[in-house]
Amino acid sequence: MxxxxxxxxxxxxxxxxxxxxxxxxxxxxxxxxxxxxxxxxxxxxxxxxxxxxxxxxxxxxxxxxxxxxxxxxxxxxxxxxxxxxxxxxxxxxxxxxxxxxxxxxxxxxxxxxxxxxxxxxxxxxxxxxxxxxxxxxxxxxxxxxxxxxxxxxxxxxxxxxxxxxxxxxxxxxxxxxxxxxxxxxxxxxxxxxxxxxxxxxxxxxxxxxxxxxxxxxxxxxxxxxxxxxxxxxxxxxxxxxxxxxxxxxxxxxxxxxxxxxxxxxxxxxxxxxxxxxxxxxNFLVLKDKEKMAKSDTNFLTLQALMDKGYDPLDYRYFCLQSHYRKELRFDWEGMNAARTGLRRLRNKVCKLNSDNATTAPQPLHNRSTTERFETAINDDLNLPEALAETWNLIDNPEISDADKLATIKKFDTVLGLQLDKKLKFQIPDSIQKLIIERNKARKDKDWEQSDKLRDEIQDAGFIVKDGDGGTEVQPK
Ligand SMILES: [Zn+2]
Missing domain, CATH: 3.40.50.620 (HUPs)
Structure with a gap:
């Protein structure tokens, strides 16, 4: 053991x-x-x-x-x-x-x-x-x-x-x-x-x-x-x-x-x-160091994050970046960074998937990375370290893709980030509304309004592409 x-x-x-x-x-x-x-x-x-x-x-x-x-x-x-x-x-x-x-x-x-x-x-x-x-x-x-x-x-x-x-x-x-x-x-x-x-x-x-x-x-x-x-x-x-x-x-x-x-x-x-x-x-704290309490009227729910276009697992990733015994400060910049981090990681894992569709047989998990990952999680659940080890693995050119994939899947039994989930995304209603407004602004040639709405959509974590059929968005 x-x-x-x-x-x-x-x-x-x-x-x-x-x-x-x-x-x-x-x-x-x-x-x-x-x-x-x-x-x-x-x-x-x-x-x-x-x-x-x-x-x-x-x-x-x-x-x-x-x-x-x-x-x-x-x-x-x-x-x-x-x-x-x-x-x-x-x-x-x-x-x-x-x-x-x-x-x-x-x-x-x-x-x-x-x-x-x-x-x-x-x-x-x-x-x-x-x-x-x-x-x-x-x-x-x-x-x-x-x-x-x-x-x-x-x-x-x-x-x-x-x-x-x-x-x-x-x-x-x-x-x-x-x-x-x-x-x-x-x-x-x-x-x-x-x-x-x-x-x-x-x-x-x-x-x-x-x-x-x-x-x-x-x-x-x-x-x-x-x-x-x-x-x-x-x-x-x-x-x-x-x-x-x-x-x-x-x-x-x-x-x-x-x-x-x-x-x-x-x-x-x-x-x-x-x-x-x-x-x-430990607590999640807001900017002013106030503990978030359920009795406050102004508290954030998971649904509120989803309404803003976040995947619930973006929040899980956000939490994994800090040790559970440390106070964690919540802000939107941190949430955006977590969203980008998780998307990049999933993207990389997806690429491993497709690059190795024909690779066989599956090799053993990469031993030294797995040992370091295990040392981290067994040290009072040091997940920030384990997450860093996951990134080291994915970015290591000396490890084969197939080996990476097998190891990542094993790590994900702890991280719980569904890293091999194919990227599919839903556009939240709030963003859908902005797209409709923006299409209208473009039709009316209200460029100032259209730019403003584009910035708003981008700040929510989406790339805006304008085509003949109107605006399309996809996650950054
Ligand atoms: Zn109790």
Whole structure:
């Protein structure tokens, strides 16, 4: 088995990967809260997780991958305050929460397809697993880790001696609370809700959960609904057992969500180490360094990129150019460069295809390039390096075309860029509109307008060709 090293957030260092059971790697990744479209910042995390799976596969491992779909219980603040995200989505679109969940879960799966992400083997929905959550809360209760206050059931963080170890929260922080304390029902600042029968809003007003809340279930503590964190720990243990190899998510999950998932899982199993490797993807940031958040109205979806004429895999390529633990800055220049890079690479691969149609037999993969590629991906998923190695290969005059092609196909099992896909392109509606406008401008001999429109089409990544039959475009 090759020498795979992964960075473990728990130890803050790269460590050799040693599976619990080499026959099957157990992987859990936190899934989407389905109240809106995923934004491209969220999608960066799913691309990182997909790369992890592909690298595990490269190393010969079978993976069992579970990803939850959050359709209940996630409030606008990760730490128990604010409005229910699902309810917020339902109000906005005047639909039921169930309709909202169904619609955005489908939209998310479609985005996964477009980005060529391997599908999780199990995608449990939170609302289908209320019983598992209730059982885990009961177990925590039995273990003396909970209390009831103000109608809700809380996890008592003071009862767990190593609470906060993942986020490395020290004692002082634990006592002071990382943020302004708003819930007077909590005994300790970091305590969190396991089961709600009442909600609490940011202005500290309370409301009975029944008001406007469609998703409610009976429980030993009254009718209500589960906290967000309990869904992941209970569903992960249901499908992966008491221990797993790798748990992933965005770095924003470290201080609250993953810290609390961990407290619940280990609290329920008497501290058996739940996760062997915690891995976290860094943020996608905009120009002003702002993290892209789903709650902002001005977030970018994959569809928005497609409407601008990008192939979804242009975005995948864009993400591959940066290491997953580094912040990645999004801008259109970077996207254009990624689009050009991917097109050039595919073009070159297509040429290899046709040049070698008659070449036989296929030689072995190029050994030294493959070794360097493997060293890169096994060094905590160094994809920027692996991508550079792919370019070195394609531009190396000493390697035969047939050898290049075989090697590239192997690399692409990790890169996931569909490099041997024949170039076919669709002209997006937005560009189609510009072409029609430009044809009209040319007919009217409005050359200024026609030039302006040509520039606009070119800036969107297309070459403009004027012929007798009007304007034709093709990707640069
Ligand atoms: Zn989670």
């Amino acid at each position: 090759a020498n795979l090293h992964l960075y473990n957030t728990m130890t803050r260092q790269k460590m050799p990967f040693k599976p619990l059971n080499p026959a099957e790697i157990k992987l859990y990744t936190c899934g989407p809260t389905v109240y809106n479209f995923a934004h491209i910042g969220n999608l960066r995390t799913y691309i990182f997780e997909d790369l992890l799976r592909r690298v595990l596969r490269w190393n010969g491992y079978q993976v069992k991958h579970v990803m939850n779909i959050t359709d209940v219980g996630h409030l606008t603040s990760d730490a128990d305050e604010g409005e229910d995200k699902m309810l917020k989505g339902a109000k906005r679109e005047k639909k039921t929460v169930w309709e909202i969940a169904e619609y955005y879960a489908q939209a998310f799966l479609e985005d996964m397809d477009r980005l060529n992400l391997l599908k999780p083997h199990i995608k449990p929905k939170a609302t289908d697993h209320i019983e598992a959550m209730i059982n885990q809360i009961k177990q925590l209760e039995k273990n003396g880790l909970t209390y009831e206050s103000g109608g809700n059931i809380y996890f008592d963080t003071s009862k767990l001696s190593d609470y906060g170890k993942l986020a490395q929260l020290d004692k002082q922080e634990l006592q002071a609370g990382a943020r302004v304390e708003v819930d007077k029902n909590k005994k300790n600042p970091h305590d969190f809700v396991l089961w709600f029968t009442k909600s609490k809003f940011l202005d500290n007003s309370e409301s009975l959960k029944g008001e406007g809340q469609e998703m409610q279930w009976d429980s030993p503590w009254g009718r209500g609904y589960p906290g967000w964190h309990i869904e992941c720990s209970s569903m992960a243990q249901k499908y992966l057992g008491q221990q797993m190899d790798i748990h992933c998510g965005g770095i924003d999950h470290i201080p609250v969500h993953h810290t609390n998932e961990l407290a619940q899982a280990e609290g329920a199993t008497f501290k058996k180490p739940w996760v062997q490797y915690w891995m976290h993807g």
